[in-house]
Amino acid sequence: MSRRIHPAVVGAQPFQLTARETFDGPIFETEEGRRRLEAALSRYPTKQAALLPMLGFVQSVKGWIEPEDMVEVAEALDLTPAYVHSVATFYTMYNKHPVGRHFVQVCTNISCHLNRAEEVLRSFLAETGTREGETSEDGEFTVIEAECLGACGFATVVQVNDRYLENVTPDGVPEIVAKLRGARDGAAAGGPAAEGDA
Amino acid sequence: MSFPHGSDLETTTRLSRHQGSAEARTLEGWRARGGYEALRRSLDMSPAEVTEVVKASGLRGRGGAGFPTGLKWSFMPKDDGKPHYLCCNADESEPGAFKDREVIRWTPHLLIEGCLIAARAIGAEHAYIYVRGEFFEETRVLNAAVVEAYENGLAGEGILGSSWSCDVTIHAGAGAYIAGEETGLMNSLMGNRAEPWAKPPFPAQAGAFGMPTTVNNVETLAAVPMILEHGAEWYRQWGSERSPGTKLWSCSGHLVRPGNYEFALGLPLSDIIFEACGGTPSGRPVKAVIPGGSSTAFLGGDELDCATTYEGLAEAGSALGTASPIVMDEDTDIVAAMRRIAQFYAHESCGQCVQCREGTSWVVRILQRIEAGDGRPSDIDTLYELCEQMTGRTICVLADSVVFPLRSSLDKFRADYEALMKPSLVAAG
Numbered sequence: 001m002s003r004r005i006h007p008a009v010v011g012a013q014p015f016q017l018t019a020r021e022t023f024d025g026p027i028f029e030t031e032e033g034r035r036r037l038e039a040a041l042s043r044y045p046t047k048q049a050a051l052l053p054m055l056g057f058v059q060s061v062k063g064w065i066e067p068e069d070m071v072e073v074a075e076a077l078d079l080t081p082a083y084v085h086s087v088a089t090f091y092t093m094y095n096k097h098p099v100g101r102h103f104v105q106v107c108t109n110i111s112c113h114l115n116r117a118e119e120v121l122r123s124f125l126a127e128t129g130t131r132e133g134e135t136s137e138d139g140e141f142t143v144i145e146a147e148c149l150g151a152c153g154f155a156t157v158v159q160v161n162d163r164y165l166e167n168v169t170p171d172g173v174p175e176i177v178a179k180l181r182g183a184r185d186g187a188a189a190g191g192p193a194a195e196g197d198a
Numbered sequence: 199m200s201f202p203h204g205s206d207l208e209t210t211t212r213l214s215r216h217q218g219s220a221e222a223r224t225l226e227g228w229r230a231r232g233g234y235e236a237l238r239r240s241l242d243m244s245p246a247e248v249t250e251v252v253k254a255s256g257l258r259g260r261g262g263a264g265f266p267t268g269l270k271w272s273f274m275p276k277d278d279g280k281p282h283y284l285c286c287n288a289d290e291s292e293p294g295a296f297k298d299r300e301v302i303r304w305t306p307h308l309l310i311e312g313c314l315i316a317a318r319a320i321g322a323e324h325a326y327i328y329v330r331g332e333f334f335e336e337t338r339v340l341n342a343a344v345v346e347a348y349e350n351g352l353a354g355e356g357i358l359g360s361s362w363s364c365d366v367t368i369h370a371g372a373g374a375y376i377a378g379e380e381t382g383l384m385n386s387l388m389g390n391r392a393e394p395w396a397k398p399p400f401p402a403q404a405g406a407f408g409m410p411t412t413v414n415n416v417e418t419l420a421a422v423p424m425i426l427e428h429g430a431e432w433y434r435q436w437g438s439e440r441s442p443g444t445k446l447w448s449c450s451g452h453l454v455r456p457g458n459y460e461f462a463l464g465l466p467l468s469d470i471i472f473e474a475c476g477g478t479p480s481g482r483p484v485k486a487v488i489p490g491g492s493s494t495a496f497l498g499g500d501e502l503d504c505a506t507t508y509e510g511l512a513e514a515g516s517a518l519g520t521a522s523p524i525v526m527d528e529d530t531d532i533v534a535a536m537r538r539i540a541q542f543y544a545h546e547s548c549g550q551c552v553q554c555r556e557g558t559s560w561v562v563r564i565l566q567r568i569e570a571g572d573g574r575p576s577d578i579d580t581l582y583e584l585c586e587q588m589t590g591r592t593i594c595v596l597a598d599s600v601v602f603p604l605r606s607s608l609d610k611f612r613a614d615y616e617a618l619m620k621p622s623l624v625a626a627g
Contacts, residue, residue: 006348009341012329012368043367045281045407051389052372056331077389090391090548092373093331109293110492111450111524113538147375147542148293148492149332152450152522153457162334 007039011053013060020101021061027069028076033057037076047077055088064095092147100135100142102180104128105159106168108145111152116170120156121145123173140181207465207473210436210444213420214460217304223339225346228307234352236423240315241360248319252422254430256442261287261378261415262491262519264508267422273402274320274410283411284322285387286313286419288329288336289371289378293492293542294522297446298416300458302329302336305420306343310366312419314357315426317364320412324365328383331371340368375546379594380413381405382548393548394594417446437463441507441518451487451525452478464510468502471525478527486526486611490519492539493599495606499528515606532611533618536604537565543600554597557588561600573619581608 005013027033036057040050054076058069065088067081074084088094095103104124108117121143125132128141135142151157154166158176165176221227228234240248253268274282286309290298301309313325327344329337344366347353353366369387376382377392384406386392405411421443425433434442441463447470450456454476461470467489471477478484484499489506495516497504504514511518526535544558561584564577585605588597608615 006345008344008348008353008365008367012337012341012370043365046388048389049387049407052369052386056370056372079389087389087391090374091331091371094372108538109542110488110535110539111294111456113535114451114524114526114530147545148291150290150299150330151296152294152524153296153448155450155456159332164335 005039007042010036010039011043011050011056013056020063023061027058027072048079051077051079051084051087052091055084055094059094064098098135100140102141103159103161104141104143104180105146105149106143107147107149107151107155107157107159109148109152111148112155112157115155117156119170120158120168120173123170124158124177127174127177141177207461207469209460209474210462211460212424212444213301213308213417213446214304214458216308217300217458219304222305223303223307223343225307225343225350225352228305232427233307234311234358236426237311237314237352238358240318240426241358241362245319245321248315248426251430252319252425255425255433256430256437256440257418257421257425257433258441258508259415260417260421260445260520262292262493264518267414267418270402270412270414271316271319273400274412275402276321278410281324281407281409282320282322283406283409284313284317284320284325285380285383285406285411285413286325286327286416287378287380287383287413288327288333288416289375289383290333290416291330291375291378292520292522293539294450294488294524295448295491295520296450297448297458297520297522299333299336300446301416301420302333303339306340307347308420308423309340309416310343310347310353312422313366314353314364315422316412316414316419318362320410322364322412324367326387326406327366327368328377328387329368329370330377331373337368337370344368374548375542376548376594376596379596382594383413384411391548393550396593438505438507438509440509445506445521447474447506448520448522449475449525450522452480452484452527452530453525454479461506463507464505466503467497467506467511467523470506471502471523475525478525480527480529482528484525485528485530486532486535486607488516488524488603489514489521490517491522492524492542493595493602494519495602496532496610497606498610517602531569532607532614533565533569536607537562537569539603540565540600543596547596551592551597553588553591557584557597558600560584561604568615568618571618571620573615575619577619578608578612578615 040053054073070084071081074081106121124143130136149157156168158165158168216222249271257267258264317325355363371377374392377386379394382392382394401411437443445463447459487497504510508518540561544562547554547558549555585601
C-alpha cells in the first residue's frame with residue numbers, strides 16, 4: 001500500500017497467506033510491528049481487543065503463526081501465552097503450520113455440494129498430487145476443504161490465497177492449477193477480480 | 199459482475215441499484231448519487247427522531263432473526279454517561295447467503311453512511327464493522343472507503359462540520375461462523391474466542407467492552423439511509439404490514455440464473471425460483487428448497503406458493519432467515535445434502551454447550567452411516583430424539599439451526615432415508 005495506512009483499517013489488512021518473510025528480531029521491536037501495534041491499540045478501549053489484528057499481522061508477514069509468535073503477541077498485549085493460544089486455535093484462518101505458496105480452499109458446503117464441489121476438490125488434489133491438508137513437495141500447493149465462503153450463487157467457490165475463484169468446475173481445475181504454477185502469486189491466477197478492484 | 203441479472207420478473211432495486219458500478223465505490227461517485235445526504239439530514243434531527251423514523255418504517259433485521267430495527271435501537275439507554283458502541287455484523291457466513299458481500303464490495307459508502315446514522319441514533323461513539331476474514335476483496339474496498347470518509351470529514355471528529363463525532367473501525371474476523379452470532383461477535387471483537395454468552399446481559403445493557411451496544415446486519419444498515427431520505431411511508435409502499443420494504447435474495451443451488459436479486463417482500467417463492475432464477479438447469483422438477491439459508495426448514499417442491507415475507511414463510515413452516523433459497527432438483531440426494539449441512543454445524547459449534555457440541559457430531563455420524571447403507575433400525579428415531587434434545591437448551595441457536603433442516607427433512611423426505619436402509623431394517627424400524 002502506497003499511502004500511510006489509516007488506523008481505522010489497520011486490523012483489516014488482507015493477510016498475505018503465503019508470505020514467507022520472518023521478523024527481523026522480536027515482532028514488536030520492528031518498526032512495522034511497533035507501528036501496527038500502536039495503531040491497533042488506538043482503535044479499541046482495551047489492549048486485548050488488538051489480539052485478532054495482531055495475530056492477523058503476524059500471519060500477514062510469515063504466512064503462519066508459530067507458538068513463539070503467540071508468546072510475543074501475549075507479552076505485547078499483557079495476556080498469557082495460553083490465552084493467546086486458545087484464541088488463535090479457535091479461528092480457522094490462522095495457520096498453525098506453514099502452507100504452500102498457493103493455499104487452495106475448496107468450499108464443499110451445501111450450494112457448492114449441489115454443484116459438484118466434491119469433484120472439484122478431488123480434481124485439485126489429483127492435479128497437485130497432494131492429499132488434503134498436505135503441502136506439495138515443491139512447496140507450491142496446499143489444498144483443503146473449506147466451509148461456506150459466502151459466495152453460494154457462484155458455486156463451486158474456491159479461495160486461492162486472498163482471491164475467490166467462482167463457478168469452478170471439475171474440468172476447469174487443470175487449467176487453474178497450471179496457471180497457478182506459472183504465477184507469482186494467487187492474484188495472477190485469473191481470479192475474477194471485480195471491475196475497479198481497489 | 200453478478201448483479202443484477204436480467205429476468206422477466208420485475209425487481210425493485212433500491213438497496214442494490216448502484217451495485218455493478220465501479221464509480222459508486224468512490225466517495226466522489228457516491229456523492230454524485232446522493233450519498234451522505236441522509237447522514238446530513240440525520241444531523242439535523244435528534245437521535246430519538248432518527249429512531250422513530252426507522253421504527254415507523256417497520257424495517258426488520260436482515261441478519262436472520264427479523265427483529266424490528268427501530269425497536270432494537272430504542273433499547274439503548276439514554277444519557278447514561280457511558281460509551282456506546284455500534285457493531286455492524288458483516289460476518290456473512292450462513293450457507294446460502296452472499297448478499298452482504300455485494301453491498302460491501304459495490305457500495306461501501308452506503309454501509310458507512312448507514313453505520314453512522316445508526317451510531318447517531320443510539321449515541322455510539324464508535325462503529326465497528328466486523329467483516330468475515332475470508333472477504334479480502336470486500337475488506338480492501340471497504341478499507342479504501344473508510345480512509346476516504348476520514349479524509350473528507352465523514353468519520354472521526356466533527357462529522358460534516360457538526361459537533362458530533364464518531365469513529366469507524368474495520369475489524370477483520372479470522373474464520374468462525376459463530377462470530378456471526380451477536381454475542382459471539384462482540385467476544386471476538388474484544389479479542390476472545392467467538393463464544394456466545396447467555397443473555398442477559400443483553401447487548402443494549404452490557405455488550406462490547408461491557409458497554410451498551412447494538413449489533414446490526416449489513417443489509418439492515420444499508421437500508422437506513424434511504425428510509426431517512428424518503429421517509430417511513432415511502433419505505434412501506436413495498437412489502438406487507440409486518441414485512442415492509444425490499445429485500446436482497448441470495449439464490450443458489452440448482453438454478454439456471456443463481457445470484458443476488460432485490461424484490462419487494464411478498465412475492466410468491468415460486469416466482470423467485472422459476473421466473474427470476476429460471477428454474478432448474480436440468481429442467482427437472484424442484485424437489486426441495488431451503489428458503490432462508492441452511493438454518494431454516496426444508497420446503498417440498500409443492501410448497502413454493504408461499505409469500506416471501508417473514509410471516510408467509512413462517513406460516514409455510516420455515517423461515518425467511520437470511521432470504522437465501524437453496525434449490526434442489528428432483529435428482530438430489532436429500533440425505534447427502536442434510537449430512538453436508540450437519541457437518542457444517544458440527545465444524546462450527548463453539549463447543550460450550552454439550553447438546554450442540556455432541557449433538558451436531560452425533561447427527562453427522564448417524565447421517566454418514568445411513569448414507570453408506572449401514573443405517574440402524576433405530577436411527578430415524580434417534581435423529582428425532584436428538585432434534586428434541588438440541589432445541590432451546592443451549593446458549594445460542596446454533597444447535598437449533600441444524601434441527602430446523604434436519605427435522606423437516608425427516609418429516610418430508612423420510613422415504614429418502616428409508617430407501618438407504620436395508621429392507622429388513624425398514625420393516626423392523
